[in-house]
Amino acid sequence: MTAALPSRALAGPALIPVDIGHDVYAAVTDPRTAFWALVDKSRLAESLSDGPLLEAYRGQAEAFGRELHALRFELKPSGVYLNPTERCNLDCTYCYLPGSQRKTGQHMPVETLVASLGRLRDYFRSVMPEGRKPRAIFHGAEPLMNQAAVFAAISEFADDFAFGVQTNGTLLDDAAVEFLTSRNVSIGLSLDGPVAGITDATRRTWGGKSVHEKVLAAMAKLKGYGSWSVITTCTTENLPYLTSMVELFHANEVPTCMLNTLRCTLPGARGVKPADGEMAKAFFAALDRSHELYRETGRKLVVANFANILIGILAPTARRLMCDISPCGGGRAFFALAADGSLYPCSEFIGLPRFNGGSLLVDGGVEAALESEAFKTVTGRDVDKFSPCGDCAIRHFCGSPCPAEAHEMNGGMDKIGAFCDFYKEQVNYSLRLIADGKADDYLWDGWDEGTETVFNLAL
Amino acid sequence: MLKACRQPEPFLFFYLEEWIMTHTVQTQAQTQNAAPAQKAAPTIAIRKSCNPDGIGLSHYVLMDRKAAK
Numbered sequence: 316m317t318a319a320l321p322s323r324a325l326a327g328p329a330l331i332p333v334d335i336g337h338d339v340y341a342a343v344t345d346p347r348t349a350f351w352a353l354v355d356k357s358r359l360a361e362s363l364s365d366g367p368l369l370e371a372y373r374g375q376a377e378a379f380g381r382e383l384h385a386l387r388f389e390l391k392p393s394g395v396y397l398n399p400t401e402r403c404n405l406d407c408t409y410c411y412l413p414g415s416q417r418k419t420g421q422h423m424p425v426e427t428l429v430a431s432l433g434r435l436r437d438y439f440r441s442v443m444p445e446g447r448k449p450r451a452i453f454h455g456a457e458p459l460m461n462q463a464a465v466f467a468a469i470s471e472f473a474d475d476f477a478f479g480v481q482t483n484g485t486l487l488d489d490a491a492v493e494f495l496t497s498r499n500v501s502i503g504l505s506l507d508g509p510v511a512g513i514t515d516a517t518r519r520t521w522g523g524k525s526v527h528e529k530v531l532a533a534m535a536k537l538k539g540y541g542s543w544s545v546i547t548t549c550t551t552e553n554l555p556y557l558t559s560m561v562e563l564f565h566a567n568e569v570p571t572c573m574l575n576t577l578r579c580t581l582p583g584a585r586g587v588k589p590a591d592g593e594m595a596k597a598f599f600a601a602l603d604r605s606h607e608l609y610r611e612t613g614r615k616l617v618v619a620n621f622a623n624i625l626i627g628i629l630a631p632t633a634r635r636l637m638c639d640i641s642p643c644g645g646g647r648a649f650f651a652l653a654a655d656g657s658l659y660p661c662s663e664f665i666g667l668p669r670f671n672g673g674s675l676l677v678d679g680g681v682e683a684a685l686e687s688e689a690f691k692t693v694t695g696r697d698v699d700k701f702s703p704c705g706d707c708a709i710r711h712f713c714g715s716p717c718p719a720e721a722h723e724m725n726g727g728m729d730k731i732g733a734f735c736d737f738y739k740e741q742v743n744y745s746l747r748l749i750a751d752g753k754a755d756d757y758l759w760d761g762w763d764e765g766t767e768t769v770f771n772l773a774l
Numbered sequence: 775m776l777k778a779c780r781q782p783e784p785f786l787f788f789y790l791e792e793w794i795m796t797h798t799v800q801t802q803a804q805t806q807n808a809a810p811a812q813k814a815a816p817t818i819a820i821r822k823s824c825n826p827d828g829i830g831l832s833h834y835v836l837m838d839r840k841a842a843k
Contacts, residue, residue, distance in 0.1 A: 368817055375821075392829075452834050503835070544835060632825065633828075644829060649829040765824050771821075
């Protein structure tokens with residue numbers, strides 16, 4: 316494994332070398348604009364000095380800087396994560412929501428949810444261009460614990476939002492699948508192991524029962540549907556099985572999966588946190604396997620959290636996930652509505668009262684929340700302004716996620732997240748794929764439709 | 775590297791000159807036998823741009839950009 320070699324940025328447009336662990340290529344970056352190039356590492360000195368590369372980049376540096384600034388600081392919200400209940404029927408080891416809420420918490424009444432979506436629709440209409448729908452994602456705890464309210468809301472606002480549901484899959488019966496798929500609702504499931512014994516290590520009911528087979532049954536119901544995905548949360552318990560997870564997902568025709576590092580926001584998660592190096596080794600083995608399966612079958616299983624790092628390098632503004640950018644998307648590209656009607660920058664903060672930005676219906680609504688100290692604390696987290704990120708050559712490919720775990724685990728918003736070295740390795744891996752001409756194999760077909768190539772240098 | 779003088783001081787230049795001559799000849803021979811310098815691998819630098827509309831987070835992703843259109 317090789318680590319990025321950060322150096323302090325210079326005053327003018329200048330390039331910083333990064334060892335990506337490739338036989339032929341090294342990267343050079345200007346982290347201030349997220350510019351990068353891959354150069355013959357035996358000619359690195361020439362690439363860093365005045366020459367055609369630097370000359371071409373100088374012509375674009377200002378535009379790239381403006382683009383990155385707009386992405387980081389000028390977005391308006393276009394999505395909301397709706398928590399229609401505090402309750403969950405599972406007690407997962409690493410959950411970022413407090414156990415007391417999940418066990419005995421409240422449902423949001425259907426009237427409140429409908430009124431909230433009405434208010435949110437009006438807000439989004441005021442800030443989004445005509446013709447674009449905001450996204451509304453029902454999220455956990457387990458949203459289908461309050462299925463009646465969720466389905467009533469989807470029915471009433473079908474024309475106003477693009478809906479999604481992130482569910483543990485245990486309550487996804489035939490009727491629920493029919494309701495959601497007939498309305499083109501995007502569905503996300505969660506599964507942590509290729510066999511019950513591994514899944515059960517971190518995801519069980521409150522009574523300790525396995526849910527593995529129920530999730531497999533839900534996956535079978537969704538086979539052939541166009542808009543679904545499965546999340547595996549990577550822990551010390553399932554790390555040796557990530558390759559098997561990829562094989563399971565591919566065999567079940569899962570179009571998109573995420574192999575996420577667990578979030579270490581609450582202490583319970585930290586007990587099953589993998590070390591960065593172990594995480595990278597298992598993760599890249601799983602990615603390699605996904606690529607083998609693609610080559611063997613012609614069918615891709617996109618590992619979305621990695622694809623997002625790759626896209627963030629190739630086309631910074633085309634990234635789908637807004638965790639890997641600084642400031643993150645929480646409180647600016649999207650926000651979360653808790654079951655008690657309060658607004659938070661992201662669902663990750665719902666267990667942390669100091670990040671409550673006020674009530675949607677009772678207080679000043681979205682506008683007031685966006686200006687609240689609770690939100691500003693998150694949206695003000697800027698990797699340019701704290702160490703060691705401020706000196707890192709790849710800081711705008713990574714964004715140092717996540718502010719919630721930086722704050723709770725590492726002691727402040729000016730601290731790194733929980734998996735700094737793992738992110739560096741993902742960037743190195745991405746750049747190696749680009750060097751080898753394989754990047755498109757790891758992205759969904761047509762990923763760059765609607766994008767414009769603004770720099771393409773071949774020297 | 776030069777080794778310690780084998781002869782008294784007056785002969786130093788002779789031996790030094792001999793060493794230089796010997797190594798110059800060797801270097802010329804090595805240069806003549808060496809493969810031609812390898813061509814540098816081409817530089818790769820690509821950037822694409824679009825209107826940003828991502829709202830995904832680590833607990834949820836909708837990768838289809840067209841879904842909300």
